[in-house]
Structure formats: C-alpha cells, structure tokens
Amino acid sequence: MRKLSLxxxxxxxNRYPGIEKATMLVLERIGIKCSELKExxxxxxxxxxxxxxxxxxxxxxxxxxxxxEEKGTDILTICNGCFSSLMDANNILKTDAGLRNEVNAHLxxxxxxxxxxxxxxxxxxxxxxxxxxxxxxxxxxxxxxxRAAVHYGCHLLKPTRERKLGSAQFPVFFxxxxxxxxxxSVPYEGKTSCCGAGGGVRSAMLETSFKMTEYKxxxxxxxxxxxxxxxxxxxxxxxxxxxxxxxxxxxDYDIPVLHFTQLLGLALGFTPDELGLHLNEIxxxxxxxxxxxxxxxx
Amino acid sequence: xxxxDILTCFQCGTCHASCPSGKYTSLNIRKIxxxxxxxxxxxxxxxxxxxxxxxxxxxxxxxxKVTDAxxxxxxxxxxxxxxxxxHRNVCNFLIETGQSIPLDDKHRDMRKKLGLRIDEASxxxxxxxxxxxxxxxxxxxxxxx
Numbered sequence: 001m002r003k004l005s006l007x008x009x010x011x012x013x014n015r016y017p018g019i020e021k022a023t024m025l026v027l028e029r030i031g032i033k034c035s036e037l038k039e040x041x042x043x044x045x046x047x048x049x050x051x052x053x054x055x056x057x058x059x060x061x062x063x064x065x066x067x068x069e070e071k072g073t074d075i076l077t078i079c080n081g082c083f084s085s086l087m088d089a090n091n092i093l094k095t096d097a098g099l100r101n102e103v104n105a106h107l108x109x110x111x112x113x114x115x116x117x118x119x120x121x122x123x124x125x126x127x128x129x130x131x132x133x134x135x136x137x138x139x140x141x142x143x144x145x146x147r148a149a150v151h152y153g154c155h156l157l158k159p160t161r162e163r164k165l166g167s168a169q170f171p172v173f174f175x176x177x178x179x180x181x182x183x184x185s186v187p188y189e190g191k192t193s194c195c196g197a198g199g200g201v202r203s204a205m206l207e208t209s210f211k212m213t214e215y216k217x218x219x220x221x222x223x224x225x226x227x228x229x230x231x232x233x234x235x236x237x238x239x240x241x242x243x244x245x246x247x248x249x250x251x252d253y254d255i256p257v258l259h260f261t262q263l264l265g266l267a268l269g270f271t272p273d274e275l276g277l278h279l280n281e282i283x284x285x286x287x288x289x290x291x292x293x294x295x296x297x298x
Numbered sequence: 299x300x301x302x303d304i305l306t307c308f309q310c311g312t313c314h315a316s317c318p319s320g321k322y323t324s325l326n327i328r329k330i331x332x333x334x335x336x337x338x339x340x341x342x343x344x345x346x347x348x349x350x351x352x353x354x355x356x357x358x359x360x361x362x363k364v365t366d367a368x369x370x371x372x373x374x375x376x377x378x379x380x381x382x383x384x385h386r387n388v389c390n391f392l393i394e395t396g397q398s399i400p401l402d403d404k405h406r407d408m409r410k411k412l413g414l415r416i417d418e419a420s421x422x423x424x425x426x427x428x429x430x431x432x433x434x435x436x437x438x439x440x441x442x443x
Contacts, residue, residue: 010399013414017405021412038417041396041424047350048388048398051372052381056437063431106434110427158352159365168356194318199350201319203384208347211322279408 001130003073004121005037007064009082010045011233018276019233022261023078023123025275029268030131030139034076040064043085046155047200050085058099059106061089062114066107074119076126078261080232081198084155087120088162122156124231124260125165128173133180141269142298143182146226146290148263149255150175150185151216151239153232154194168192177260178229181267188223190216197238206245213242217253226287227256229263240281256284266291299334299370306360307332313354313364323347327354331367340375346382379443389441393432396425 012019049057068075077083093100094116157168175185196212230236240257265275272288314328325347354364
C-alpha cells in the first residue's frame with residue numbers, strides 16, 4: 001500500500017474538528033499510518049476559485065500536491081471539495097504540458113516544482129478499495145443496529161469521467177461501507193441529489209440553498225432514519241446547520257448528522273463525545289442513548 | 299463565450315430538468331448556456347445560482363460539459379470585476395490567512411476540548427507561500443477590481 005498524508009482542508013479543522021478527531025482515531029485503530037500534510041493551505045475550494053480564475057486554482061492546488069510529492073506520499077482527503085479540487089487539478093496537470101509549465105513558472109517563485117508523481121484519494125473510496133468491506137467488517141466491535149440515510153455528495157462521484165467510481169445515479173460503494181458498521185442504509189427519494197451548499201450558492205444565496213436542503217431533509221425524514229451519514233464537511237454543515245435554520249419555518253427534523261469517520265468510530269467503540277458529535281448543531285440525546293445502549297450490549 | 303461544443307446542443311432540456319437549483323431559482327441552465335454563445339451573460343445573476351452538482355453535465359446526451367461552461371462564464375464575469383460581495387469576502391480570507399474559512403475563537407476552543415493542536419508555524423509558512431502565489435498569478439489584483 002502506498003503511503004498517505006492526511007489533507008484536512010479548511011472546513012473540518014476550523015468548523016467541524018470532531019471529524020478530524022474521528023478520522024485520526026479510526027485510522028489509527030484500523031492500522032493505517034497517515035500523518036497530516038504539514039504546511040497545506042486551502043485546496044482551494046472548487047466552488048469559488050475554480051470559477052474565478054483557472055490558473056490561480058491550479059497553482060494553489062499544485063502547491064498542496066507538491067507538498068505530498070516531496071514527502072513521497074499520496075494524499076488522503078476527507079472532504080468532497082478538497083477531493084474534487086486536488087484530484088481534478090492533479091489530472092489536468094499530469095496531462096496538459098502547457099498548463100503544467102505555466103503553473104510551474106508560478107511555483108518556481110516559492111522554490112517548488114510540480115512533477116505529477118502522486119495520486120489523490122478520498123477516504124470513502126480508499127477504505128472501500130484498498131481496505132475492503134470484509135477487512136473493515138472484521139475490525140467492527142460494536143455493530144450499530146441503526147437506520148442511516150447515506151448522502152454521497154456530488155463531488156465524490158461527479159464528474160464520473162474523472163472520478164471513475166462508477167454510477168453517479170445508483171452508486172453502491174459508500175452504502176456498502178456504511179453497512180459494514182452494522183447500520184442499515186435506508187433508500188430514500190432524491191438520494192443522489194445535491195445538498196444545496198456547493199458552487200458558492202450557500203454563501204451567496206443562503207435561503208435558496210436551504211430550499212434544496214429542505215427537499216432532501218423532507219425525504220430523509222420520511223424514510224425514517226436515526227441519522228444522516230455524509231462524506232463531506234460542506235454537506236455536513238448544510239444538513240446540520242440547515243436543520244436549525246429550517247426550524248424557523250416550522251420544520252422539526254432533529255436528525256443527527258455524522259461524517260462516515262464518526263459512524264465508523266462509534267462502531268469501533270469510541271464514545272459520541274470522543275468523536276465530537278456533541279459539537280454539532282443538532283445534538284439528539286435519543287440517538288446518543290441508543291448508541292450507548294448498543295455499545296454497552298457488546 | 300467561444301465554445302464550439304455548445305453549438306451541438308439541440309435544446310432537449312435534459313440539463314434543466316436535472317437541475318436541483320433550477321427547481322427553486324430563475325436559473326435555466328439550458329437557456330443561459332445557449333445564450334452565452336450569442337451574447338455576454340456576465341451580468342445575469344443566474345450564473346451564480348449553480349451548485350456545480352454536475353447532474354446536467356452527466357446527463358447531457360450530446361456530452362457537452364455544461365457545468366464546466368458555467369465555470370467559464372463565471373470567470374468571464376470575474377474578469378470584468380463582477381464579483382458578489384460575499385464571494386469577495388471569502389477570497390479575502392484566503393489572501394489574509396491562506397484558508398477560505400479561518401479559525402475563530404469558538405472553534406479554537408472546540409479543538410482544545412478535543413485535544414487537537416494547531417501547528418501555527420506550519421499555517422504561517424503556508425500563508426506566506428499562498429500569498430506569494432496569489433500575487434504571482436494576479437489573483438489579488440483580480441479581487442480588488
């Protein structure tokens with residue numbers, strides 16, 4: 001297995017540090033060595049920078065890629081936005097010599113050079129492909145008998161031509177991973193639809209973005225689940241903080257939102273507090289009680 | 299926008315029917331991409347309503363890179379100084395800190411409670427290099443426009 005450096009991005013360390021903690025705990029527990037990518041900066045966020053100025057987006061992404069090249073490791077992302085920016089930029093720079101030269105002319109000013117020697121991974125596809133559901137299943141100590149609504153998030157899957165992770169309409173790998181924890185991945189209408197946050201829409205048009213979130217949450221609630229499982233802190237923020245916003249228009253969801261690493265952490269026996277679940281906007285005590293019962297049972 | 303791909307569009311509307319934002323906003327992805335061939339759409343607020351979910355691009359029967367076209371239209375608008383104030387703020391965060399969502403006191407405290415440290419030296423070096431690159435690519439100038 002190739003060595004990995006963990007790329008945490010901006011949103012996870014600075015808004016949902018529980019996801020960072022959960023990631024470190026679970027990787028260590030299942031025996032994956034992965035040190036943080038030091039001196040990394042913003043990926044940079046695809047929704048804004050990629051649409052603002054292509055060369056700036058590529059140059060900043062390439063700087064992060066070079067940090068991993070210098071360490072001789074691949075990059076492991078835990079955010080769909082970071083995955084999208086770093087993977088797309090890496091693919092473009094590996095294949096387009098003209099852009100690579102242009103980017104390297106900028107990088108030269110800070111004494112760096114992009115060479116194109118590493119790969120960019122996302123923890124969901126990494127765990128599914130490189131560890132596998134059987135091996136991961138063996139590590140589970142507290143099978144979680146709960147019902148989960150899985151949200152892949154757009155940029156984990158799309159554009160499919162670049163991601164090469166199979167169907168974006170009927171994907172299965174993330175559901176399989178969730179089910180290794182003992183949880184049931186419950187089907188719901190509009191499952192692969194957008195959470196509403198991306199493309200700078202959340203920052204520019206908050207209320208509009210919440211209409212898309214409401215569409216999703218209504219259907220997730222109807223499916224009758226204990227929690228939402230995501231793979232991206234931006235979707236996470238949109239579902240978690242979005243529920244509080246939508247309360248103002250009379251909605252009552254109270255559905256806990258967990259990044260997959262937090263769900264996996266629970267199944268490995270870590271407590272909700274160790275995984276930072278209490279730092280979410282939505283803290284559902286009934287859910288935590290259910291988890292405590294399950295963890296005590298085994 | 300000069301993009302010969304768009305000329306192969308036969309206006310089937312699959313893109314618009316797939317658009318999650320178009321359900322709630324005035325964004326008609328079929329129309330705006332078509333219009334962009336004939337005229338400048340930099341002033342249209344709709345180019346900023348796309349969440350870049352890629353559903354339109356995935357489903358286009360002609361294989362047109364519809365979402366990528368939106369990104370290109372935004373770049374044209376930005377070159378003309380048409381940047382939404384909130385987006386300008388995010389860009390300024392990057393210029394000032396090296397991160398688009400900087401750490402605040404509330405979350406610094408959360409990290410402490412979780413026993414997570416911040417490598418300030420590492421962040422400082424990252425910021426210095428990012429700032430140099432943003433100057434080199436002309437991004438700082440672009441945002442000031």
